[in-house]
Amino acid sequence: MKEKNPWHTPVTIIITVIGVIAIVALVTVAVLQNRPLPQKYKYGIVLDAGSSHTALYIYEWPAEKDNNTGRVEQTYSCKVKGPGISSYASAPLKAGESLSVCMQEAKQRVPGRRHSQTPLYLGATAGMRLLNSENSSASDKVFQAVEEALQKFPFSFQGARILSGQEEGAFGWITVNYLDDRLKQGLETKGALDLGGASTQISFVSDNYDGSESPDNAVTFRLYGNDYNLYTHSFLCYGKDQALRMTLAQQTQSGPGTINDPCFHPGYTESRNYSVLYDSPCVSDRKPQGPPANFTHIGTGDFQQCQEVVKRIFNSTHCKYSQCSFNGVFQPLLQGPFGAFSAYYFVMNFLNLTDTSIPLEAVREKLGHYCATPWNQLKQQHPKVKLKYLSEYCFSGTYILTLLTEVYNFTSENYPNIKFIREIKGSDAGWTLGYMLNLTNMIPAEAPDSPPLPHAGYVSIVTVIAILLLVLFILSLRPLWPLCSKRPQIV
């Protein structure tokens, strides 16, 4: 004969079943009520009309969070075939046509139902700044052609314009710090070093800069509840393509038929046209009187001498501020980590010099060795690299090192604070993301209110409380327990 378990009374069984059903119902409601809704996305398109080429970027973010917490990510980029739009001054219509392949691709990538709400921006940088300064009507015609071409697409076209150097620097800084999550969390910010073809930007926050000295270099922001006093400067003509022209122009002042250039490899020989070399406002005033039509550009591959020639394009003789970088431009003390992108990355990556823990002396030594490599040997080693890029890496590497260490004043101590980056978490480093975030008001001035608990935390707490309540409920039935156990039934 077995003694019947006192818990197997109809009352306790019914109470337990009801309790379990109640818990399951409570948890199910909590889960269903708070489950993440199927994600819908919004999109934005930015065209970066650079001096050497144009690139298109598509950004995406969760639709319900577009004005505060949503994370904006780059989902697609397209490099427009051909040169930058400033090169189409004599055939403006072609500037518009050149964009069509990437724009068609964007049409495929952004879902049709979102086309009309997707903002489309075109921002032009130093190439168009230069064209506008030397021939504003040609620049207007290029913009007209580009606008007409972009309006044919079903997106919400928001206009094409030239960014000021200050905007280019500041938006690059926003991009880097947004992608690094430094703004939302109020962490120490990262400086931005951007090297283009026609201009270069340096932007950072420094404790010893509040904007009072040289206010033209100041940009103030309030982002996520924090105030920032950003120092930024864009040096027009000091992008690597224009800097190369200036360096060559230094060496061609007497208009010789031959130039022995230490910034090009031994064995490199190229015939170049004087008018093409001087066809830029960055060098036009230095054109020699009555030069021959062409000159022979001969490489000698000497890093030390190349650095001497490069240094001459920076003027450090006058400074009306407490300190300057060059050409009389104020620069506060360098502070914090820096992200160096665009051509900084392309060049240092090719030269295998992105690792900034390599001591500066060793970097110089490697570059010296690279510059001295014969041109023919280099071409054999890199058959797939564009010859224009390949021939210029010695100059570009020397230029970067000179700019960073001799001009901006990075030393052996703080050089390792620089990181050469191409992208952060899948989005390219550059001004475009910061530009779009700003124009779509995606970064709030004040920190947004967030729910006290994430979804998983909410469900866990409801479950624990429900179980506790059931246990309490069963315990509250204690008076019934002796009743159940005193009269064991004989089966």
Ligand SMILES: Nc1nc2c(ncn2[C@@H]2O[C@H](COP(=O)(O)OP(=O)(O)O)[C@@H](O)[C@H]2O)c(=O)[nH]1
């Ligand atoms: N090595 C290398 N250089 C590049 C590549 N793409 C662009 N560049 C160079 O990087 C610079 C950036 O140019 P761009 O964005 O047009 O400049 P910006 O308008 O003057 O800021 C130019 O000197 C380009 O020639 C690449 O894929 N590889």
